[in-house]
Amino acid sequence: MKTNSSTENHALRVKAQPIGIFETPIAYGRLKDADEVMKELEVAIRKRKTISKGLSRSNLGGWHSESDMLEWGGPAAHRLAEAAINIAKRMSYFEESSAEDRRWLVRMWANVTPEGGLNLLHSHPGNLWAAVLYIDMGHETEQESRNAGGSLYLEDPRFPMAAMRDTAFRMRGVDGQPQQYQTEIELQRGNLIVFPAWLQHGVRPHTGKRDRISVAMNIDAVRKDVGR
Ligand SMILES: [Fe+2]
Numbered sequence: 001m002k003t004n005s006s007t008e009n010h011a012l013r014v015k016a017q018p019i020g021i022f023e024t025p026i027a028y029g030r031l032k033d034a035d036e037v038m039k040e041l042e043v044a045i046r047k048r049k050t051i052s053k054g055l056s057r058s059n060l061g062g063w064h065s066e067s068d069m070l071e072w073g074g075p076a077a078h079r080l081a082e083a084a085i086n087i088a089k090r091m092s093y094f095e096e097s098s099a100e101d102r103r104w105l106v107r108m109w110a111n112v113t114p115e116g117g118l119n120l121l122h123s124h125p126g127n128l129w130a131a132v133l134y135i136d137m138g139h140e141t142e143q144e145s146r147n148a149g150g151s152l153y154l155e156d157p158r159f160p161m162a163a164m165r166d167t168a169f170r171m172r173g174v175d176g177q178p179q180q181y182q183t184e185i186e187l188q189r190g191n192l193i194v195f196p197a198w199l200q201h202g203v204r205p206h207t208g209k210r211d212r213i214s215v216a217m218n219i220d221a222v223r224k225d226v227g228r
Contacts, residue, residue, distance in 0.1 A: 020174040024157060027087045027194040031133065034190060038135050040076035041215060045110040045135075048072055055109075058202065061117030062212075069108035069215065080192075080215065081106040084131040087194045088219045092128065102221035113138070113150070113212040119203035121155060127197035129219040134191045138208035149207035151184045152193070155200040194219070 031037070045065070054063045070077050085106065089099040111119070115138075124130040137150060156162070159181045162171060170178035184204070185193065195201070197218065206212045222228050 018172070018174045024196060024199060025091050026154070026196075026199075027091060027192075028185065029087070029192050030188075031083065031190045031192055037076040037079055038133075038190065040074055041080065041110075041133075042135050042213060044069075044073045044077070045112065045213060045215075048110065049112055058119040058122040059111060059113070059117065060120060062111055062113030062119070062206075065110040067107040067109040067218070069110055070106065073108065073110075073215075077108060077215075080133055081108060081217065083192065084129075084133075084194060084217050084219060087192070088129040088131070088221075091194065092221065094221075097223065099221065101224060103224050103227075105220045105222065107218040109216055111212075111214045111216060113203070113206045113214075115207065115209060116205055117212070118149075118205040121200050121202040123200045124197040124218050127218040127220045129194055130197045130199070130201075131192065131194040131217040131219060133215045133217075134187045134189055134213075135215065136189060136210060136213040137187065138206055138210040138212035140209055149205045150212050151204050152187060153182045153184045153202055153204060154195065155202075156181050156183075157199060 048065055048069075049063055052065060054065050055067075057064050070081060073080075085104045089104070092099050094102065113119075132152070139150075156179065162179075163169065163181065170180065173179045187193070
């Protein structure tokens with residue numbers, strides 16, 4: 001619209017700063033000096049796999065142990081649980097009490113996935129946090145791991161709300177980038193990831209020749225005085 005008035009010539013200028021709220025905290029790290037621990041875990045897992053049929057959960061084509069790995073995983077499993085709890089404690093806040101007032105509980109299991117195996121989208125209800133340690137991504141070569149399947153993907157917990165009006169629509173995050181409905185995380189041996197247990201996630205089909213091996217955990221905290 002053309003007008004003679006100079007004040008109406010320009011679009012209104014607004015100084016707007018995007019802020020991100022309602023974050024989903026995810027801890028993503030690497031175990032240090034843990035080669036020995038990971039070797040011990042792998043030995044225990046392979047041994048267990050020969051005597052236990054495992055469970056059917058989100059796993060398709062892979063072996064999922066019973067969730068009692070703390071009973072057969074040896075000291076290495078307990079050290080891993082402690083490391084995961086420490087991360088979970090740092091990301092937790094309790095009204096009118098502290099993380100130390102709680103008894104922290106871990107259920108642990110192993111996943112051994114051969115070529116073609118995957119995990120369907122799922123969450124871990126009834127827990128505060130979920131965690132996974134990666135022991136072997138199952139790829140022989142650098143090249144193989146670059147084209148890798150087997151990656152962990154996380155689904156935006158706001159999905160499908162943001163796509164309800166227009167499936168092509170993405171909100172830009174505070175970094176200006178479009179927020180996709182799923183995010184893949186690149187993982188290597190030794191990576192430990194801790195995320196909210198309600199956050200839906202899955203594993204893309206594993207394309208490597210070797211087994212992909214990971215250890216998953218459910219982490220919960222109950223009040224010592226009331227036991228829940
Ligand atoms: Fe999971």
